[in-house]
Amino acid sequence: MTTPNIHARFSCTYPDFNLNVDVSMPGSGITALFGASGCGKTTLLRCMAGLQKTDGHLSVLGDIWQSDTHFTPVHQRPLAYVFQETHLFPHLSVHKNLTFGQRRVADRDRKITIEEAVSWLGLESLMARMPSGLSGGERQRVAIARALLTSPRLLLMDEPLSALDQPSKQDILPYLERLRDHLAIPILYVSHSVNEVARLANHIVMMKHGRIVAQGPLQETLARVDQPFQLEDEAGIIVQATLDEIDTRWHLARFRFDGGELWLRQDERLNVGEKARIQVLARDVSIALSPHRDQSIQNLLQAQVDQVETDVSPGTTLVRLMAGNTPFLARLTSRSAAQLGLAPGQSVWLQIKSVALVD
Amino acid sequence: MLETYWDPVWLTLKLALLTTTVLLMVGTPIAWWLARSRHWSRQPIAAMVALPLVLPPTVLGFYLLLVLGPNGWVGQLTQSMGLGLLPFTFEGLVVASVLYSLPFTVQPLQNAFEAISEGFLEAAATLRAGPVDRFFFVVIPLARNGFITASVLTFAHTIGEFGVILMIGGNIPGETKVLSVAIYDHVESLEYTQAHWLSAGMVAFSFIVLVTLYALNGRTRMGAFR
Numbered sequence: 039m040t041t042p043n044i045h046a047r048f049s050c051t052y053p054d055f056n057l058n059v060d061v062s063m064p065g066s067g068i069t070a071l072f073g074a075s076g077c078g079k080t081t082l083l084r085c086m087a088g089l090q091k092t093d094g095h096l097s098v099l100g101d102i103w104q105s106d107t108h109f110t111p112v113h114q115r116p117l118a119y120v121f122q123e124t125h126l127f128p129h130l131s132v133h134k135n136l137t138f139g140q141r142r143v144a145d146r147d148r149k150i151t152i153e154e155a156v157s158w159l160g161l162e163s164l165m166a167r168m169p170s171g172l173s174g175g176e177r178q179r180v181a182i183a184r185a186l187l188t189s190p191r192l193l194l195m196d197e198p199l200s201a202l203d204q205p206s207k208q209d210i211l212p213y214l215e216r217l218r219d220h221l222a223i224p225i226l227y228v229s230h231s232v233n234e235v236a237r238l239a240n241h242i243v244m245m246k247h248g249r250i251v252a253q254g255p256l257q258e259t260l261a262r263v264d265q266p267f268q269l270e271d272e273a274g275i276i277v278q279a280t281l282d283e284i285d286t287r288w289h290l291a292r293f294r295f296d297g298g299e300l301w302l303r304q305d306e307r308l309n310v311g312e313k314a315r316i317q318v319l320a321r322d323v324s325i326a327l328s329p330h331r332d333q334s335i336q337n338l339l340q341a342q343v344d345q346v347e348t349d350v351s352p353g354t355t356l357v358r359l360m361a362g363n364t365p366f367l368a369r370l371t372s373r374s375a376a377q378l379g380l381a382p383g384q385s386v387w388l389q390i391k392s393v394a395l396v397d
Numbered sequence: 398m399l400e401t402y403w404d405p406v407w408l409t410l411k412l413a414l415l416t417t418t419v420l421l422m423v424g425t426p427i428a429w430w431l432a433r434s435r436h437w438s439r440q441p442i443a444a445m446v447a448l449p450l451v452l453p454p455t456v457l458g459f460y461l462l463l464v465l466g467p468n469g470w471v472g473q474l475t476q477s478m479g480l481g482l483l484p485f486t487f488e489g490l491v492v493a494s495v496l497y498s499l500p501f502t503v504q505p506l507q508n509a510f511e512a513i514s515e516g517f518l519e520a521a522a523t524l525r526a527g528p529v530d531r532f533f534f535v536v537i538p539l540a541r542n543g544f545i546t547a548s549v550l551t552f553a554h555t556i557g558e559f560g561v562i563l564m565i566g567g568n569i570p571g572e573t574k575v576l577s578v579a580i581y582d583h584v585e586s587l588e589y590t591q592a593h594w595l596s597a598g599m600v601a602f603s604f605i606v607l608v609t610l611y612a613l614n615g616r617t618r619m620g621a622f623r
Contacts, residue, residue, distance in 0.1 A: 089519050112522040113530075125520035129538045138534075139524030188525060 044192070044224060048085045048094035057081050057092070057248040065099050067240035068218050068225045070256075072232075078248035079228045083194050086226070087119050088112040098192050099224075116147075118185035120195040124177045126169035132180050133165040139188040149189040158220075159183045159213055175206030179213065186217075193217075193225045199234060207234075214238055232272050236260070236317055237396040261365035263347035263356045270350070274319035275367050276396065281308050297362025298339045300393050308395075315396040320356060322392040323368035327378060329387045337390040341366060346380050348372065359388060402591070404571055405579035406598075412487070412575060413555040416494040417502075420551050421544070423495065424502035429536075431503065432510035450500050458564025461493050465565070485567045490575070493565045494555045501550040509543020510536065545613055553606045557599075 043065040049058045057078045063069045071079040084090040088103065089112055096104040098117075103110045118139070126135050136152060156162055159179040169177060178198055185193065198214075199207045211234070218225065218238060229235055235242060235256070243253040244266055252259060252266030259266070261275045279293035279300065289304045293316060300316060308314060329338055341359040349356045355375040357368045366388060380386070431443055449457060465483040466472045472482055483489035513536060521531045537544070559577040566573030568582065576595060583592035 087523060089522070111527070112519075113525050113527045117523065119520070119523035121516060121520060123516060125514070125516040127517060127520075127535065127539075129541075138521070138526075142525035142530070184524065188523075 044099070044226075045097050046082070046086055046094070047096075048082065048092050050085075050092035050094075055248050057085070059245075059248070059250050061243060061250050061253065063224070063226070063243065063253075064241050065224050066222065068227050068238050069241040069243060070235040070239035071226060071228045071243050071245060072235050072239075073230065073245035075230055077245040079245045080196055081248075082245070083119075083196050083226060083228050086192075087117060087194055088115055089119075101191075116188075116191040118188050118190035118193050120178075120182050120185050120193070120198045122197045122201055124169075124181040126172075126177055126180055126184070128169055130169075131165070132161065132167050132169065132172070135169065135180060136161075136165075136184050136187055139184055143188050147189055150186050152187060155183040155186050158186075158216060173206065174202045175209045178202060178206075178210060182213070182217075186221075191223055193221070193223055195225060195227045197228050197230070200229075200231070211237060232269055233396065236276050237315060257365065261358060261367055263345045263358045263367070265350065265356065271321065272319065273321075273356070273367060273369065274317055275365055277316040277318060277364055279314055279316050281310050281312050281314060284310060295362075295364055297341075297360070297364035300339075300390070301336045302393055302395065305395055316393055317396045318366060318390055318393050320367035320369040322390060323366060324389045324391070325357065325359075325368055325370065325374075325378060325380065326387045326389055330389075333389075335389045335391055337388075337393060339366075339388040339390065341386060341388050343380050343382050343384040343386060345382060346375060359386065361388065401570065405574050405576045405595075408487075408571065408574065409556055409576040412490055412494060413552045415491050416498055416555045417548055417551045419491065419495050420498060420502040421548065424499060424506060424547065427499075428503045428506035429510055429532075432507045446503050447500050449497050454497065454558065454560025455564055457497060458493065458561040461489075461496070461561070461565050465489060465492070484565050485569060485573060487566075487572050490562060490566045490573055493561045494558060497558055497561045498551045498554050501554045502547045505546040505550060506540065506543050509540035509546075513539050542613070546610065549606060549610045549613075553603060557603065 044063040045061070046063070047060040050056070055076070055078060059082055071082060073079050081090065085092050085094065086096055088110065091109065094104060095106070096102070102108065103115055127138065130138065136155065140148065140152065156165070159182055161179060161183055164172065164176060164180065169180070172180065182198065199210060202210070215238065218240075227234075227238060239256045241254070242256050242259050244251050252262070257276055257278070265273055277295045277300065279295040281291055282294045282299070283292040284290075284304055285292065286304075290301050291304045291308070293300045293302060293314065295316075302316065339361045341361040343357060344360050344365070345358040347356050347358075349369060353372050355370050355372045357370060357375065357380060359366045359368060368388065427446065431439060431446070462484055463469050464471045465475070467476070467482060475481065475483055483492055517535055517539065518531055521535045526534065557577065559581070562573065562575055562578055563581075566575075566578075568574050568578055574582070576599065580592050580595045580599075583589070583595070
């Protein structure tokens with residue numbers, strides 16, 4: 039038996055662009071559909087929901103939702119959809135918005151209770167309010183809870199944060215992380231923000247001009263030297279790390295990961311033992327052939343050169359290195375790469391100028 | 398004496414209430430289709446619905462008389478069904494009023510339906526609501542003001558109609574003699590006192606109806622449908 043997952047194949051022609059995808063996605067965790075605006079990621083999501091009818095085939099966790107001969111109408115698909123503009127019903131209170139979908143699901147299929155959804159998304163004080171009286175962030179939290187209350191087998195989220203200001207985004211991200219870690223269902227998350235993807239996704243699918251140009255697990259895919267995501271200045275990798283020790287004297291925190299340790303500025307939100315994602319940008323990593331202790335950089339890691347590739351911008355080289363099982367990227371000028379004589383297999387030291395928690 | 402005096406009033410109210418009820422049932426699907434369809438026939442059908450706004454009531458009455466009469470195809474149909482002929486009956490008035498007031502139901506409803514973002518319907522669909530469910534629990538509540546406007550306008554417009562009634566209904570007391578016809582009658586027979594009472598009553602009634610409508614519906618634009 040193959041692991042249940044999601045397989046989607048769609049092709050359609052619009053006056054301004056064509057959608058042409060054939061993709062398999064994991065049946066758990068957050069898969070980010072990533073790409074510039076207009077690349078077709080929202081269209082793909084709408085096709086999967088059945089909101090847009092196109093030729094194609096879609097199977098989700100073993101059930102066929104669309105084939106050449108069959109099309110399950112939207113309201114019969116066990117999915118939930120979180121829209122960018124929330125579309126909360128203006129004539130219903132928050133409480134009635136929440137129960138709108140739940141009431142339409144058979145008792146035996148209800149796996150998420152209203153109390154759970156309300157506490158997960160912190161809606162206790164909002165229940166009697168009308169949508170028009172809510173802030174943007176509150177509206178989006180209500181919309182997410184409303185979607186979850188249908189106990190879906192697949193959660194589709196279309197840029198749920200893009201209409202929000204920075205503080206509201208920061209408010210909601212922890213809720214989304216909690217859903218990722220507690221819900222057993224796959225989440226497809228459309229986004230054009232590298233930061234959101236780096237923070238939330240387990241798997242990433244990159245789209246361009248209606249096609250899928252790359253996909254894979256987040257860490258591996260971000261560390262590819264051919265840079266399918268074309269992040270340019272934002273090219274970098276994600277380290278999954280655990281907070282091991284807090285040094286109160288220097289206000290530093292030591293994180294352990296598969297391949298070494300990294301020191302970061304202390305963050306009050308995290309306690310020892312908690313997991314976090316740390317972003318290391320390629321432009322902040324330099325390479326030395328021997329460890330230099332007589333310098334200001336705190337984070338030194340031993341690593342092996344894995345791949346050396348000319349970068350997209352002329353005169354620079356992208357180097358992929360492995361520290362333990364964790365891949366890193368370093369962006370160097372091609373001249374320094376040549377002077378160091380970097381070659382795969384070589385043992386070197388990474389000097390990391392700056393590391394940050396992803397948020 | 399009192400009875401005959403009030404007869405036209407009751408008859409008018411009965412006609413207006415029945416017409417409004419029928420039109421809400423007939424006009425709602427038409428308005429929904431006009432608001433959502435992209436079919437080529439949308440424009441011609443919208444124009445047909447709006448025709449009673451611009452046609453002289455006598456034109457409508459004349460054609461109704463022909464179609465519903467003994468030689469008209471509807472007339473032959475109603476006769477073969479054992480219903481008799483519709484002209485000069487109360488039922489005939491209802492049919493005529495429904496046609497005559499159609500735009501007053503359809504246009505406010507269509508405006509209200511068009512103002513509902515497709516997003517609410519899509520959200521409802523992803524929340525497991527089927528098409529009929531969506532219509533009753535999303536569209537109707539969101540178009541509430543449209544329904545109020547349509548009902549009040551249809552009711553008031555039916556009460557005010559005269560030309561079509563005279564053509565198709567005539568002047569049969571208790572059957573087709575509605576208010577407007579009764580006033581006409583009084584004036585013809587120089588009974589100005591009675592004509593005054595009824596006319597003043599109509600002015601007051603219409604004014605109250607419109608004030609109520611504007612108050613209920615302050616934010617929607619009345620200009621859109623006349």
